[in-house]
Amino acid sequence: MSTILQVRGLQRRVGATEILRGIDLDVTAGEVIGVIGPSGSGKSSLLRCIAGLDDIAGGSVQVEGRTTRPGDGAIGMVFQQFNLWPHLSARENVALALRLVRKMPAAAAAEKAEAALAQVGLAALAARKPAALSGGQQQRVAIARTLAMEPRVLLFDEPTAALDPELTTEVLDVIRNLAASGTTMLVVSHEMGFVAGLAHRVVFLDHGQVVQTGSPREIFSEAAEPRIRSFLQTYLSRVAWVQG
């Protein structure tokens, strides 16, 4: 498989603090990468730097051999806060960029928007404004809005972190379906079970560095690295406490 996203020596600094200390990452077409790590490890920064939203201090990000910039259509990003535009209906949220950026006629843009909404199971709610949608539905509209622009790589920055537990499932199902259809994606998530079941490869970040990259089994079951063990232990103890 060909490399679609290539990250080389990615660095980010804020003042004297090093947020990312030289990240290398190759992602092949159709691959799903799970990014995990403790809070403040640089997961979100990594996605934001790949997207071009945060300035980098060094290194490069290329999609299919070309340096990207925000809005060039190469990378799509779904945020923790859904960031839907409150004055527009679900359909209009999805169609706006199709009309303004892709210069599609209004009718064609609306049709494509509805197809994208159908893909996330929301065709029936296309006319609703964000205020009339649940958090899970809003995040699915946000995903449809990004999908409609057909980016080469999709970034998910903790897509369920702002949702109640019972609403996370519908969003995770949508992401699972996208993964199954061969979408290339990087997913930052604290839903360890979801990452373990979804990702082809898992990247463990700590202090702005990749500690280890491997299959879900290598990271979740077999990792010897103490930082990974300790992180997973903390996570597992929380689950065990609930079960116990």
Next chain:
Amino acid sequence: MMQALQDSLVATAQGLPVTLAIWLAAVALGMAGGFLVGALRFFAPWPLALPLAMAVEAVRGTPFLVQCFLLYFGGPFIGIDLAPVTAGLLALSLYGAAYFSEVFRAGFLAVPPGQLEVARMLGLSRPQAVLRIMLPVMALGVLPSLANLCVILIKETAVLSIITVPELTFRVQGVGTSTFAFAETLLVLALVYWALSELTAWGARTAERRIARALAA
């Protein structure tokens, strides 16, 4: 007493159109100017934003009465000789613009940055993001404050009586001075302003609801 009340009502009929005309013009001018200043303070580089910020602070930091005096009585010293109505309208518009600008600036600040980041990721240009996302989202947030300011401005028109603008207070006070029935005439004045404020507030609330519904319902 009946005579004083009767005279007060006649004076109200004479002064009310002037009050309303000045108020409407000041709201229109103040809102337009305030939007411009608020937008410039938010978007423009600091050499332009700083003087505007200082001007807004000067207006907000001094009593409206003093501003009226300065414009009307101070103007001639620098060669600006304004008629009372012109000076009053200018003073009220400037006063309104300063406060409106703060409402608009706060509105710009309150637009969640994430909503603009999405626009950027999807390829919208900066002007497209401002026109299609920022302004409508801001409008939703600032409507109640704008409506509130409109109500405040209608009451401030009373201050213009001090520079002899023939508006409501000036006319009705005139009746008080000539009949010595101050209590009665002032009561009429208070009731008329109260009714005006309630009417404006009701109108503003209705407009606010309609605009909000059009933008986000």
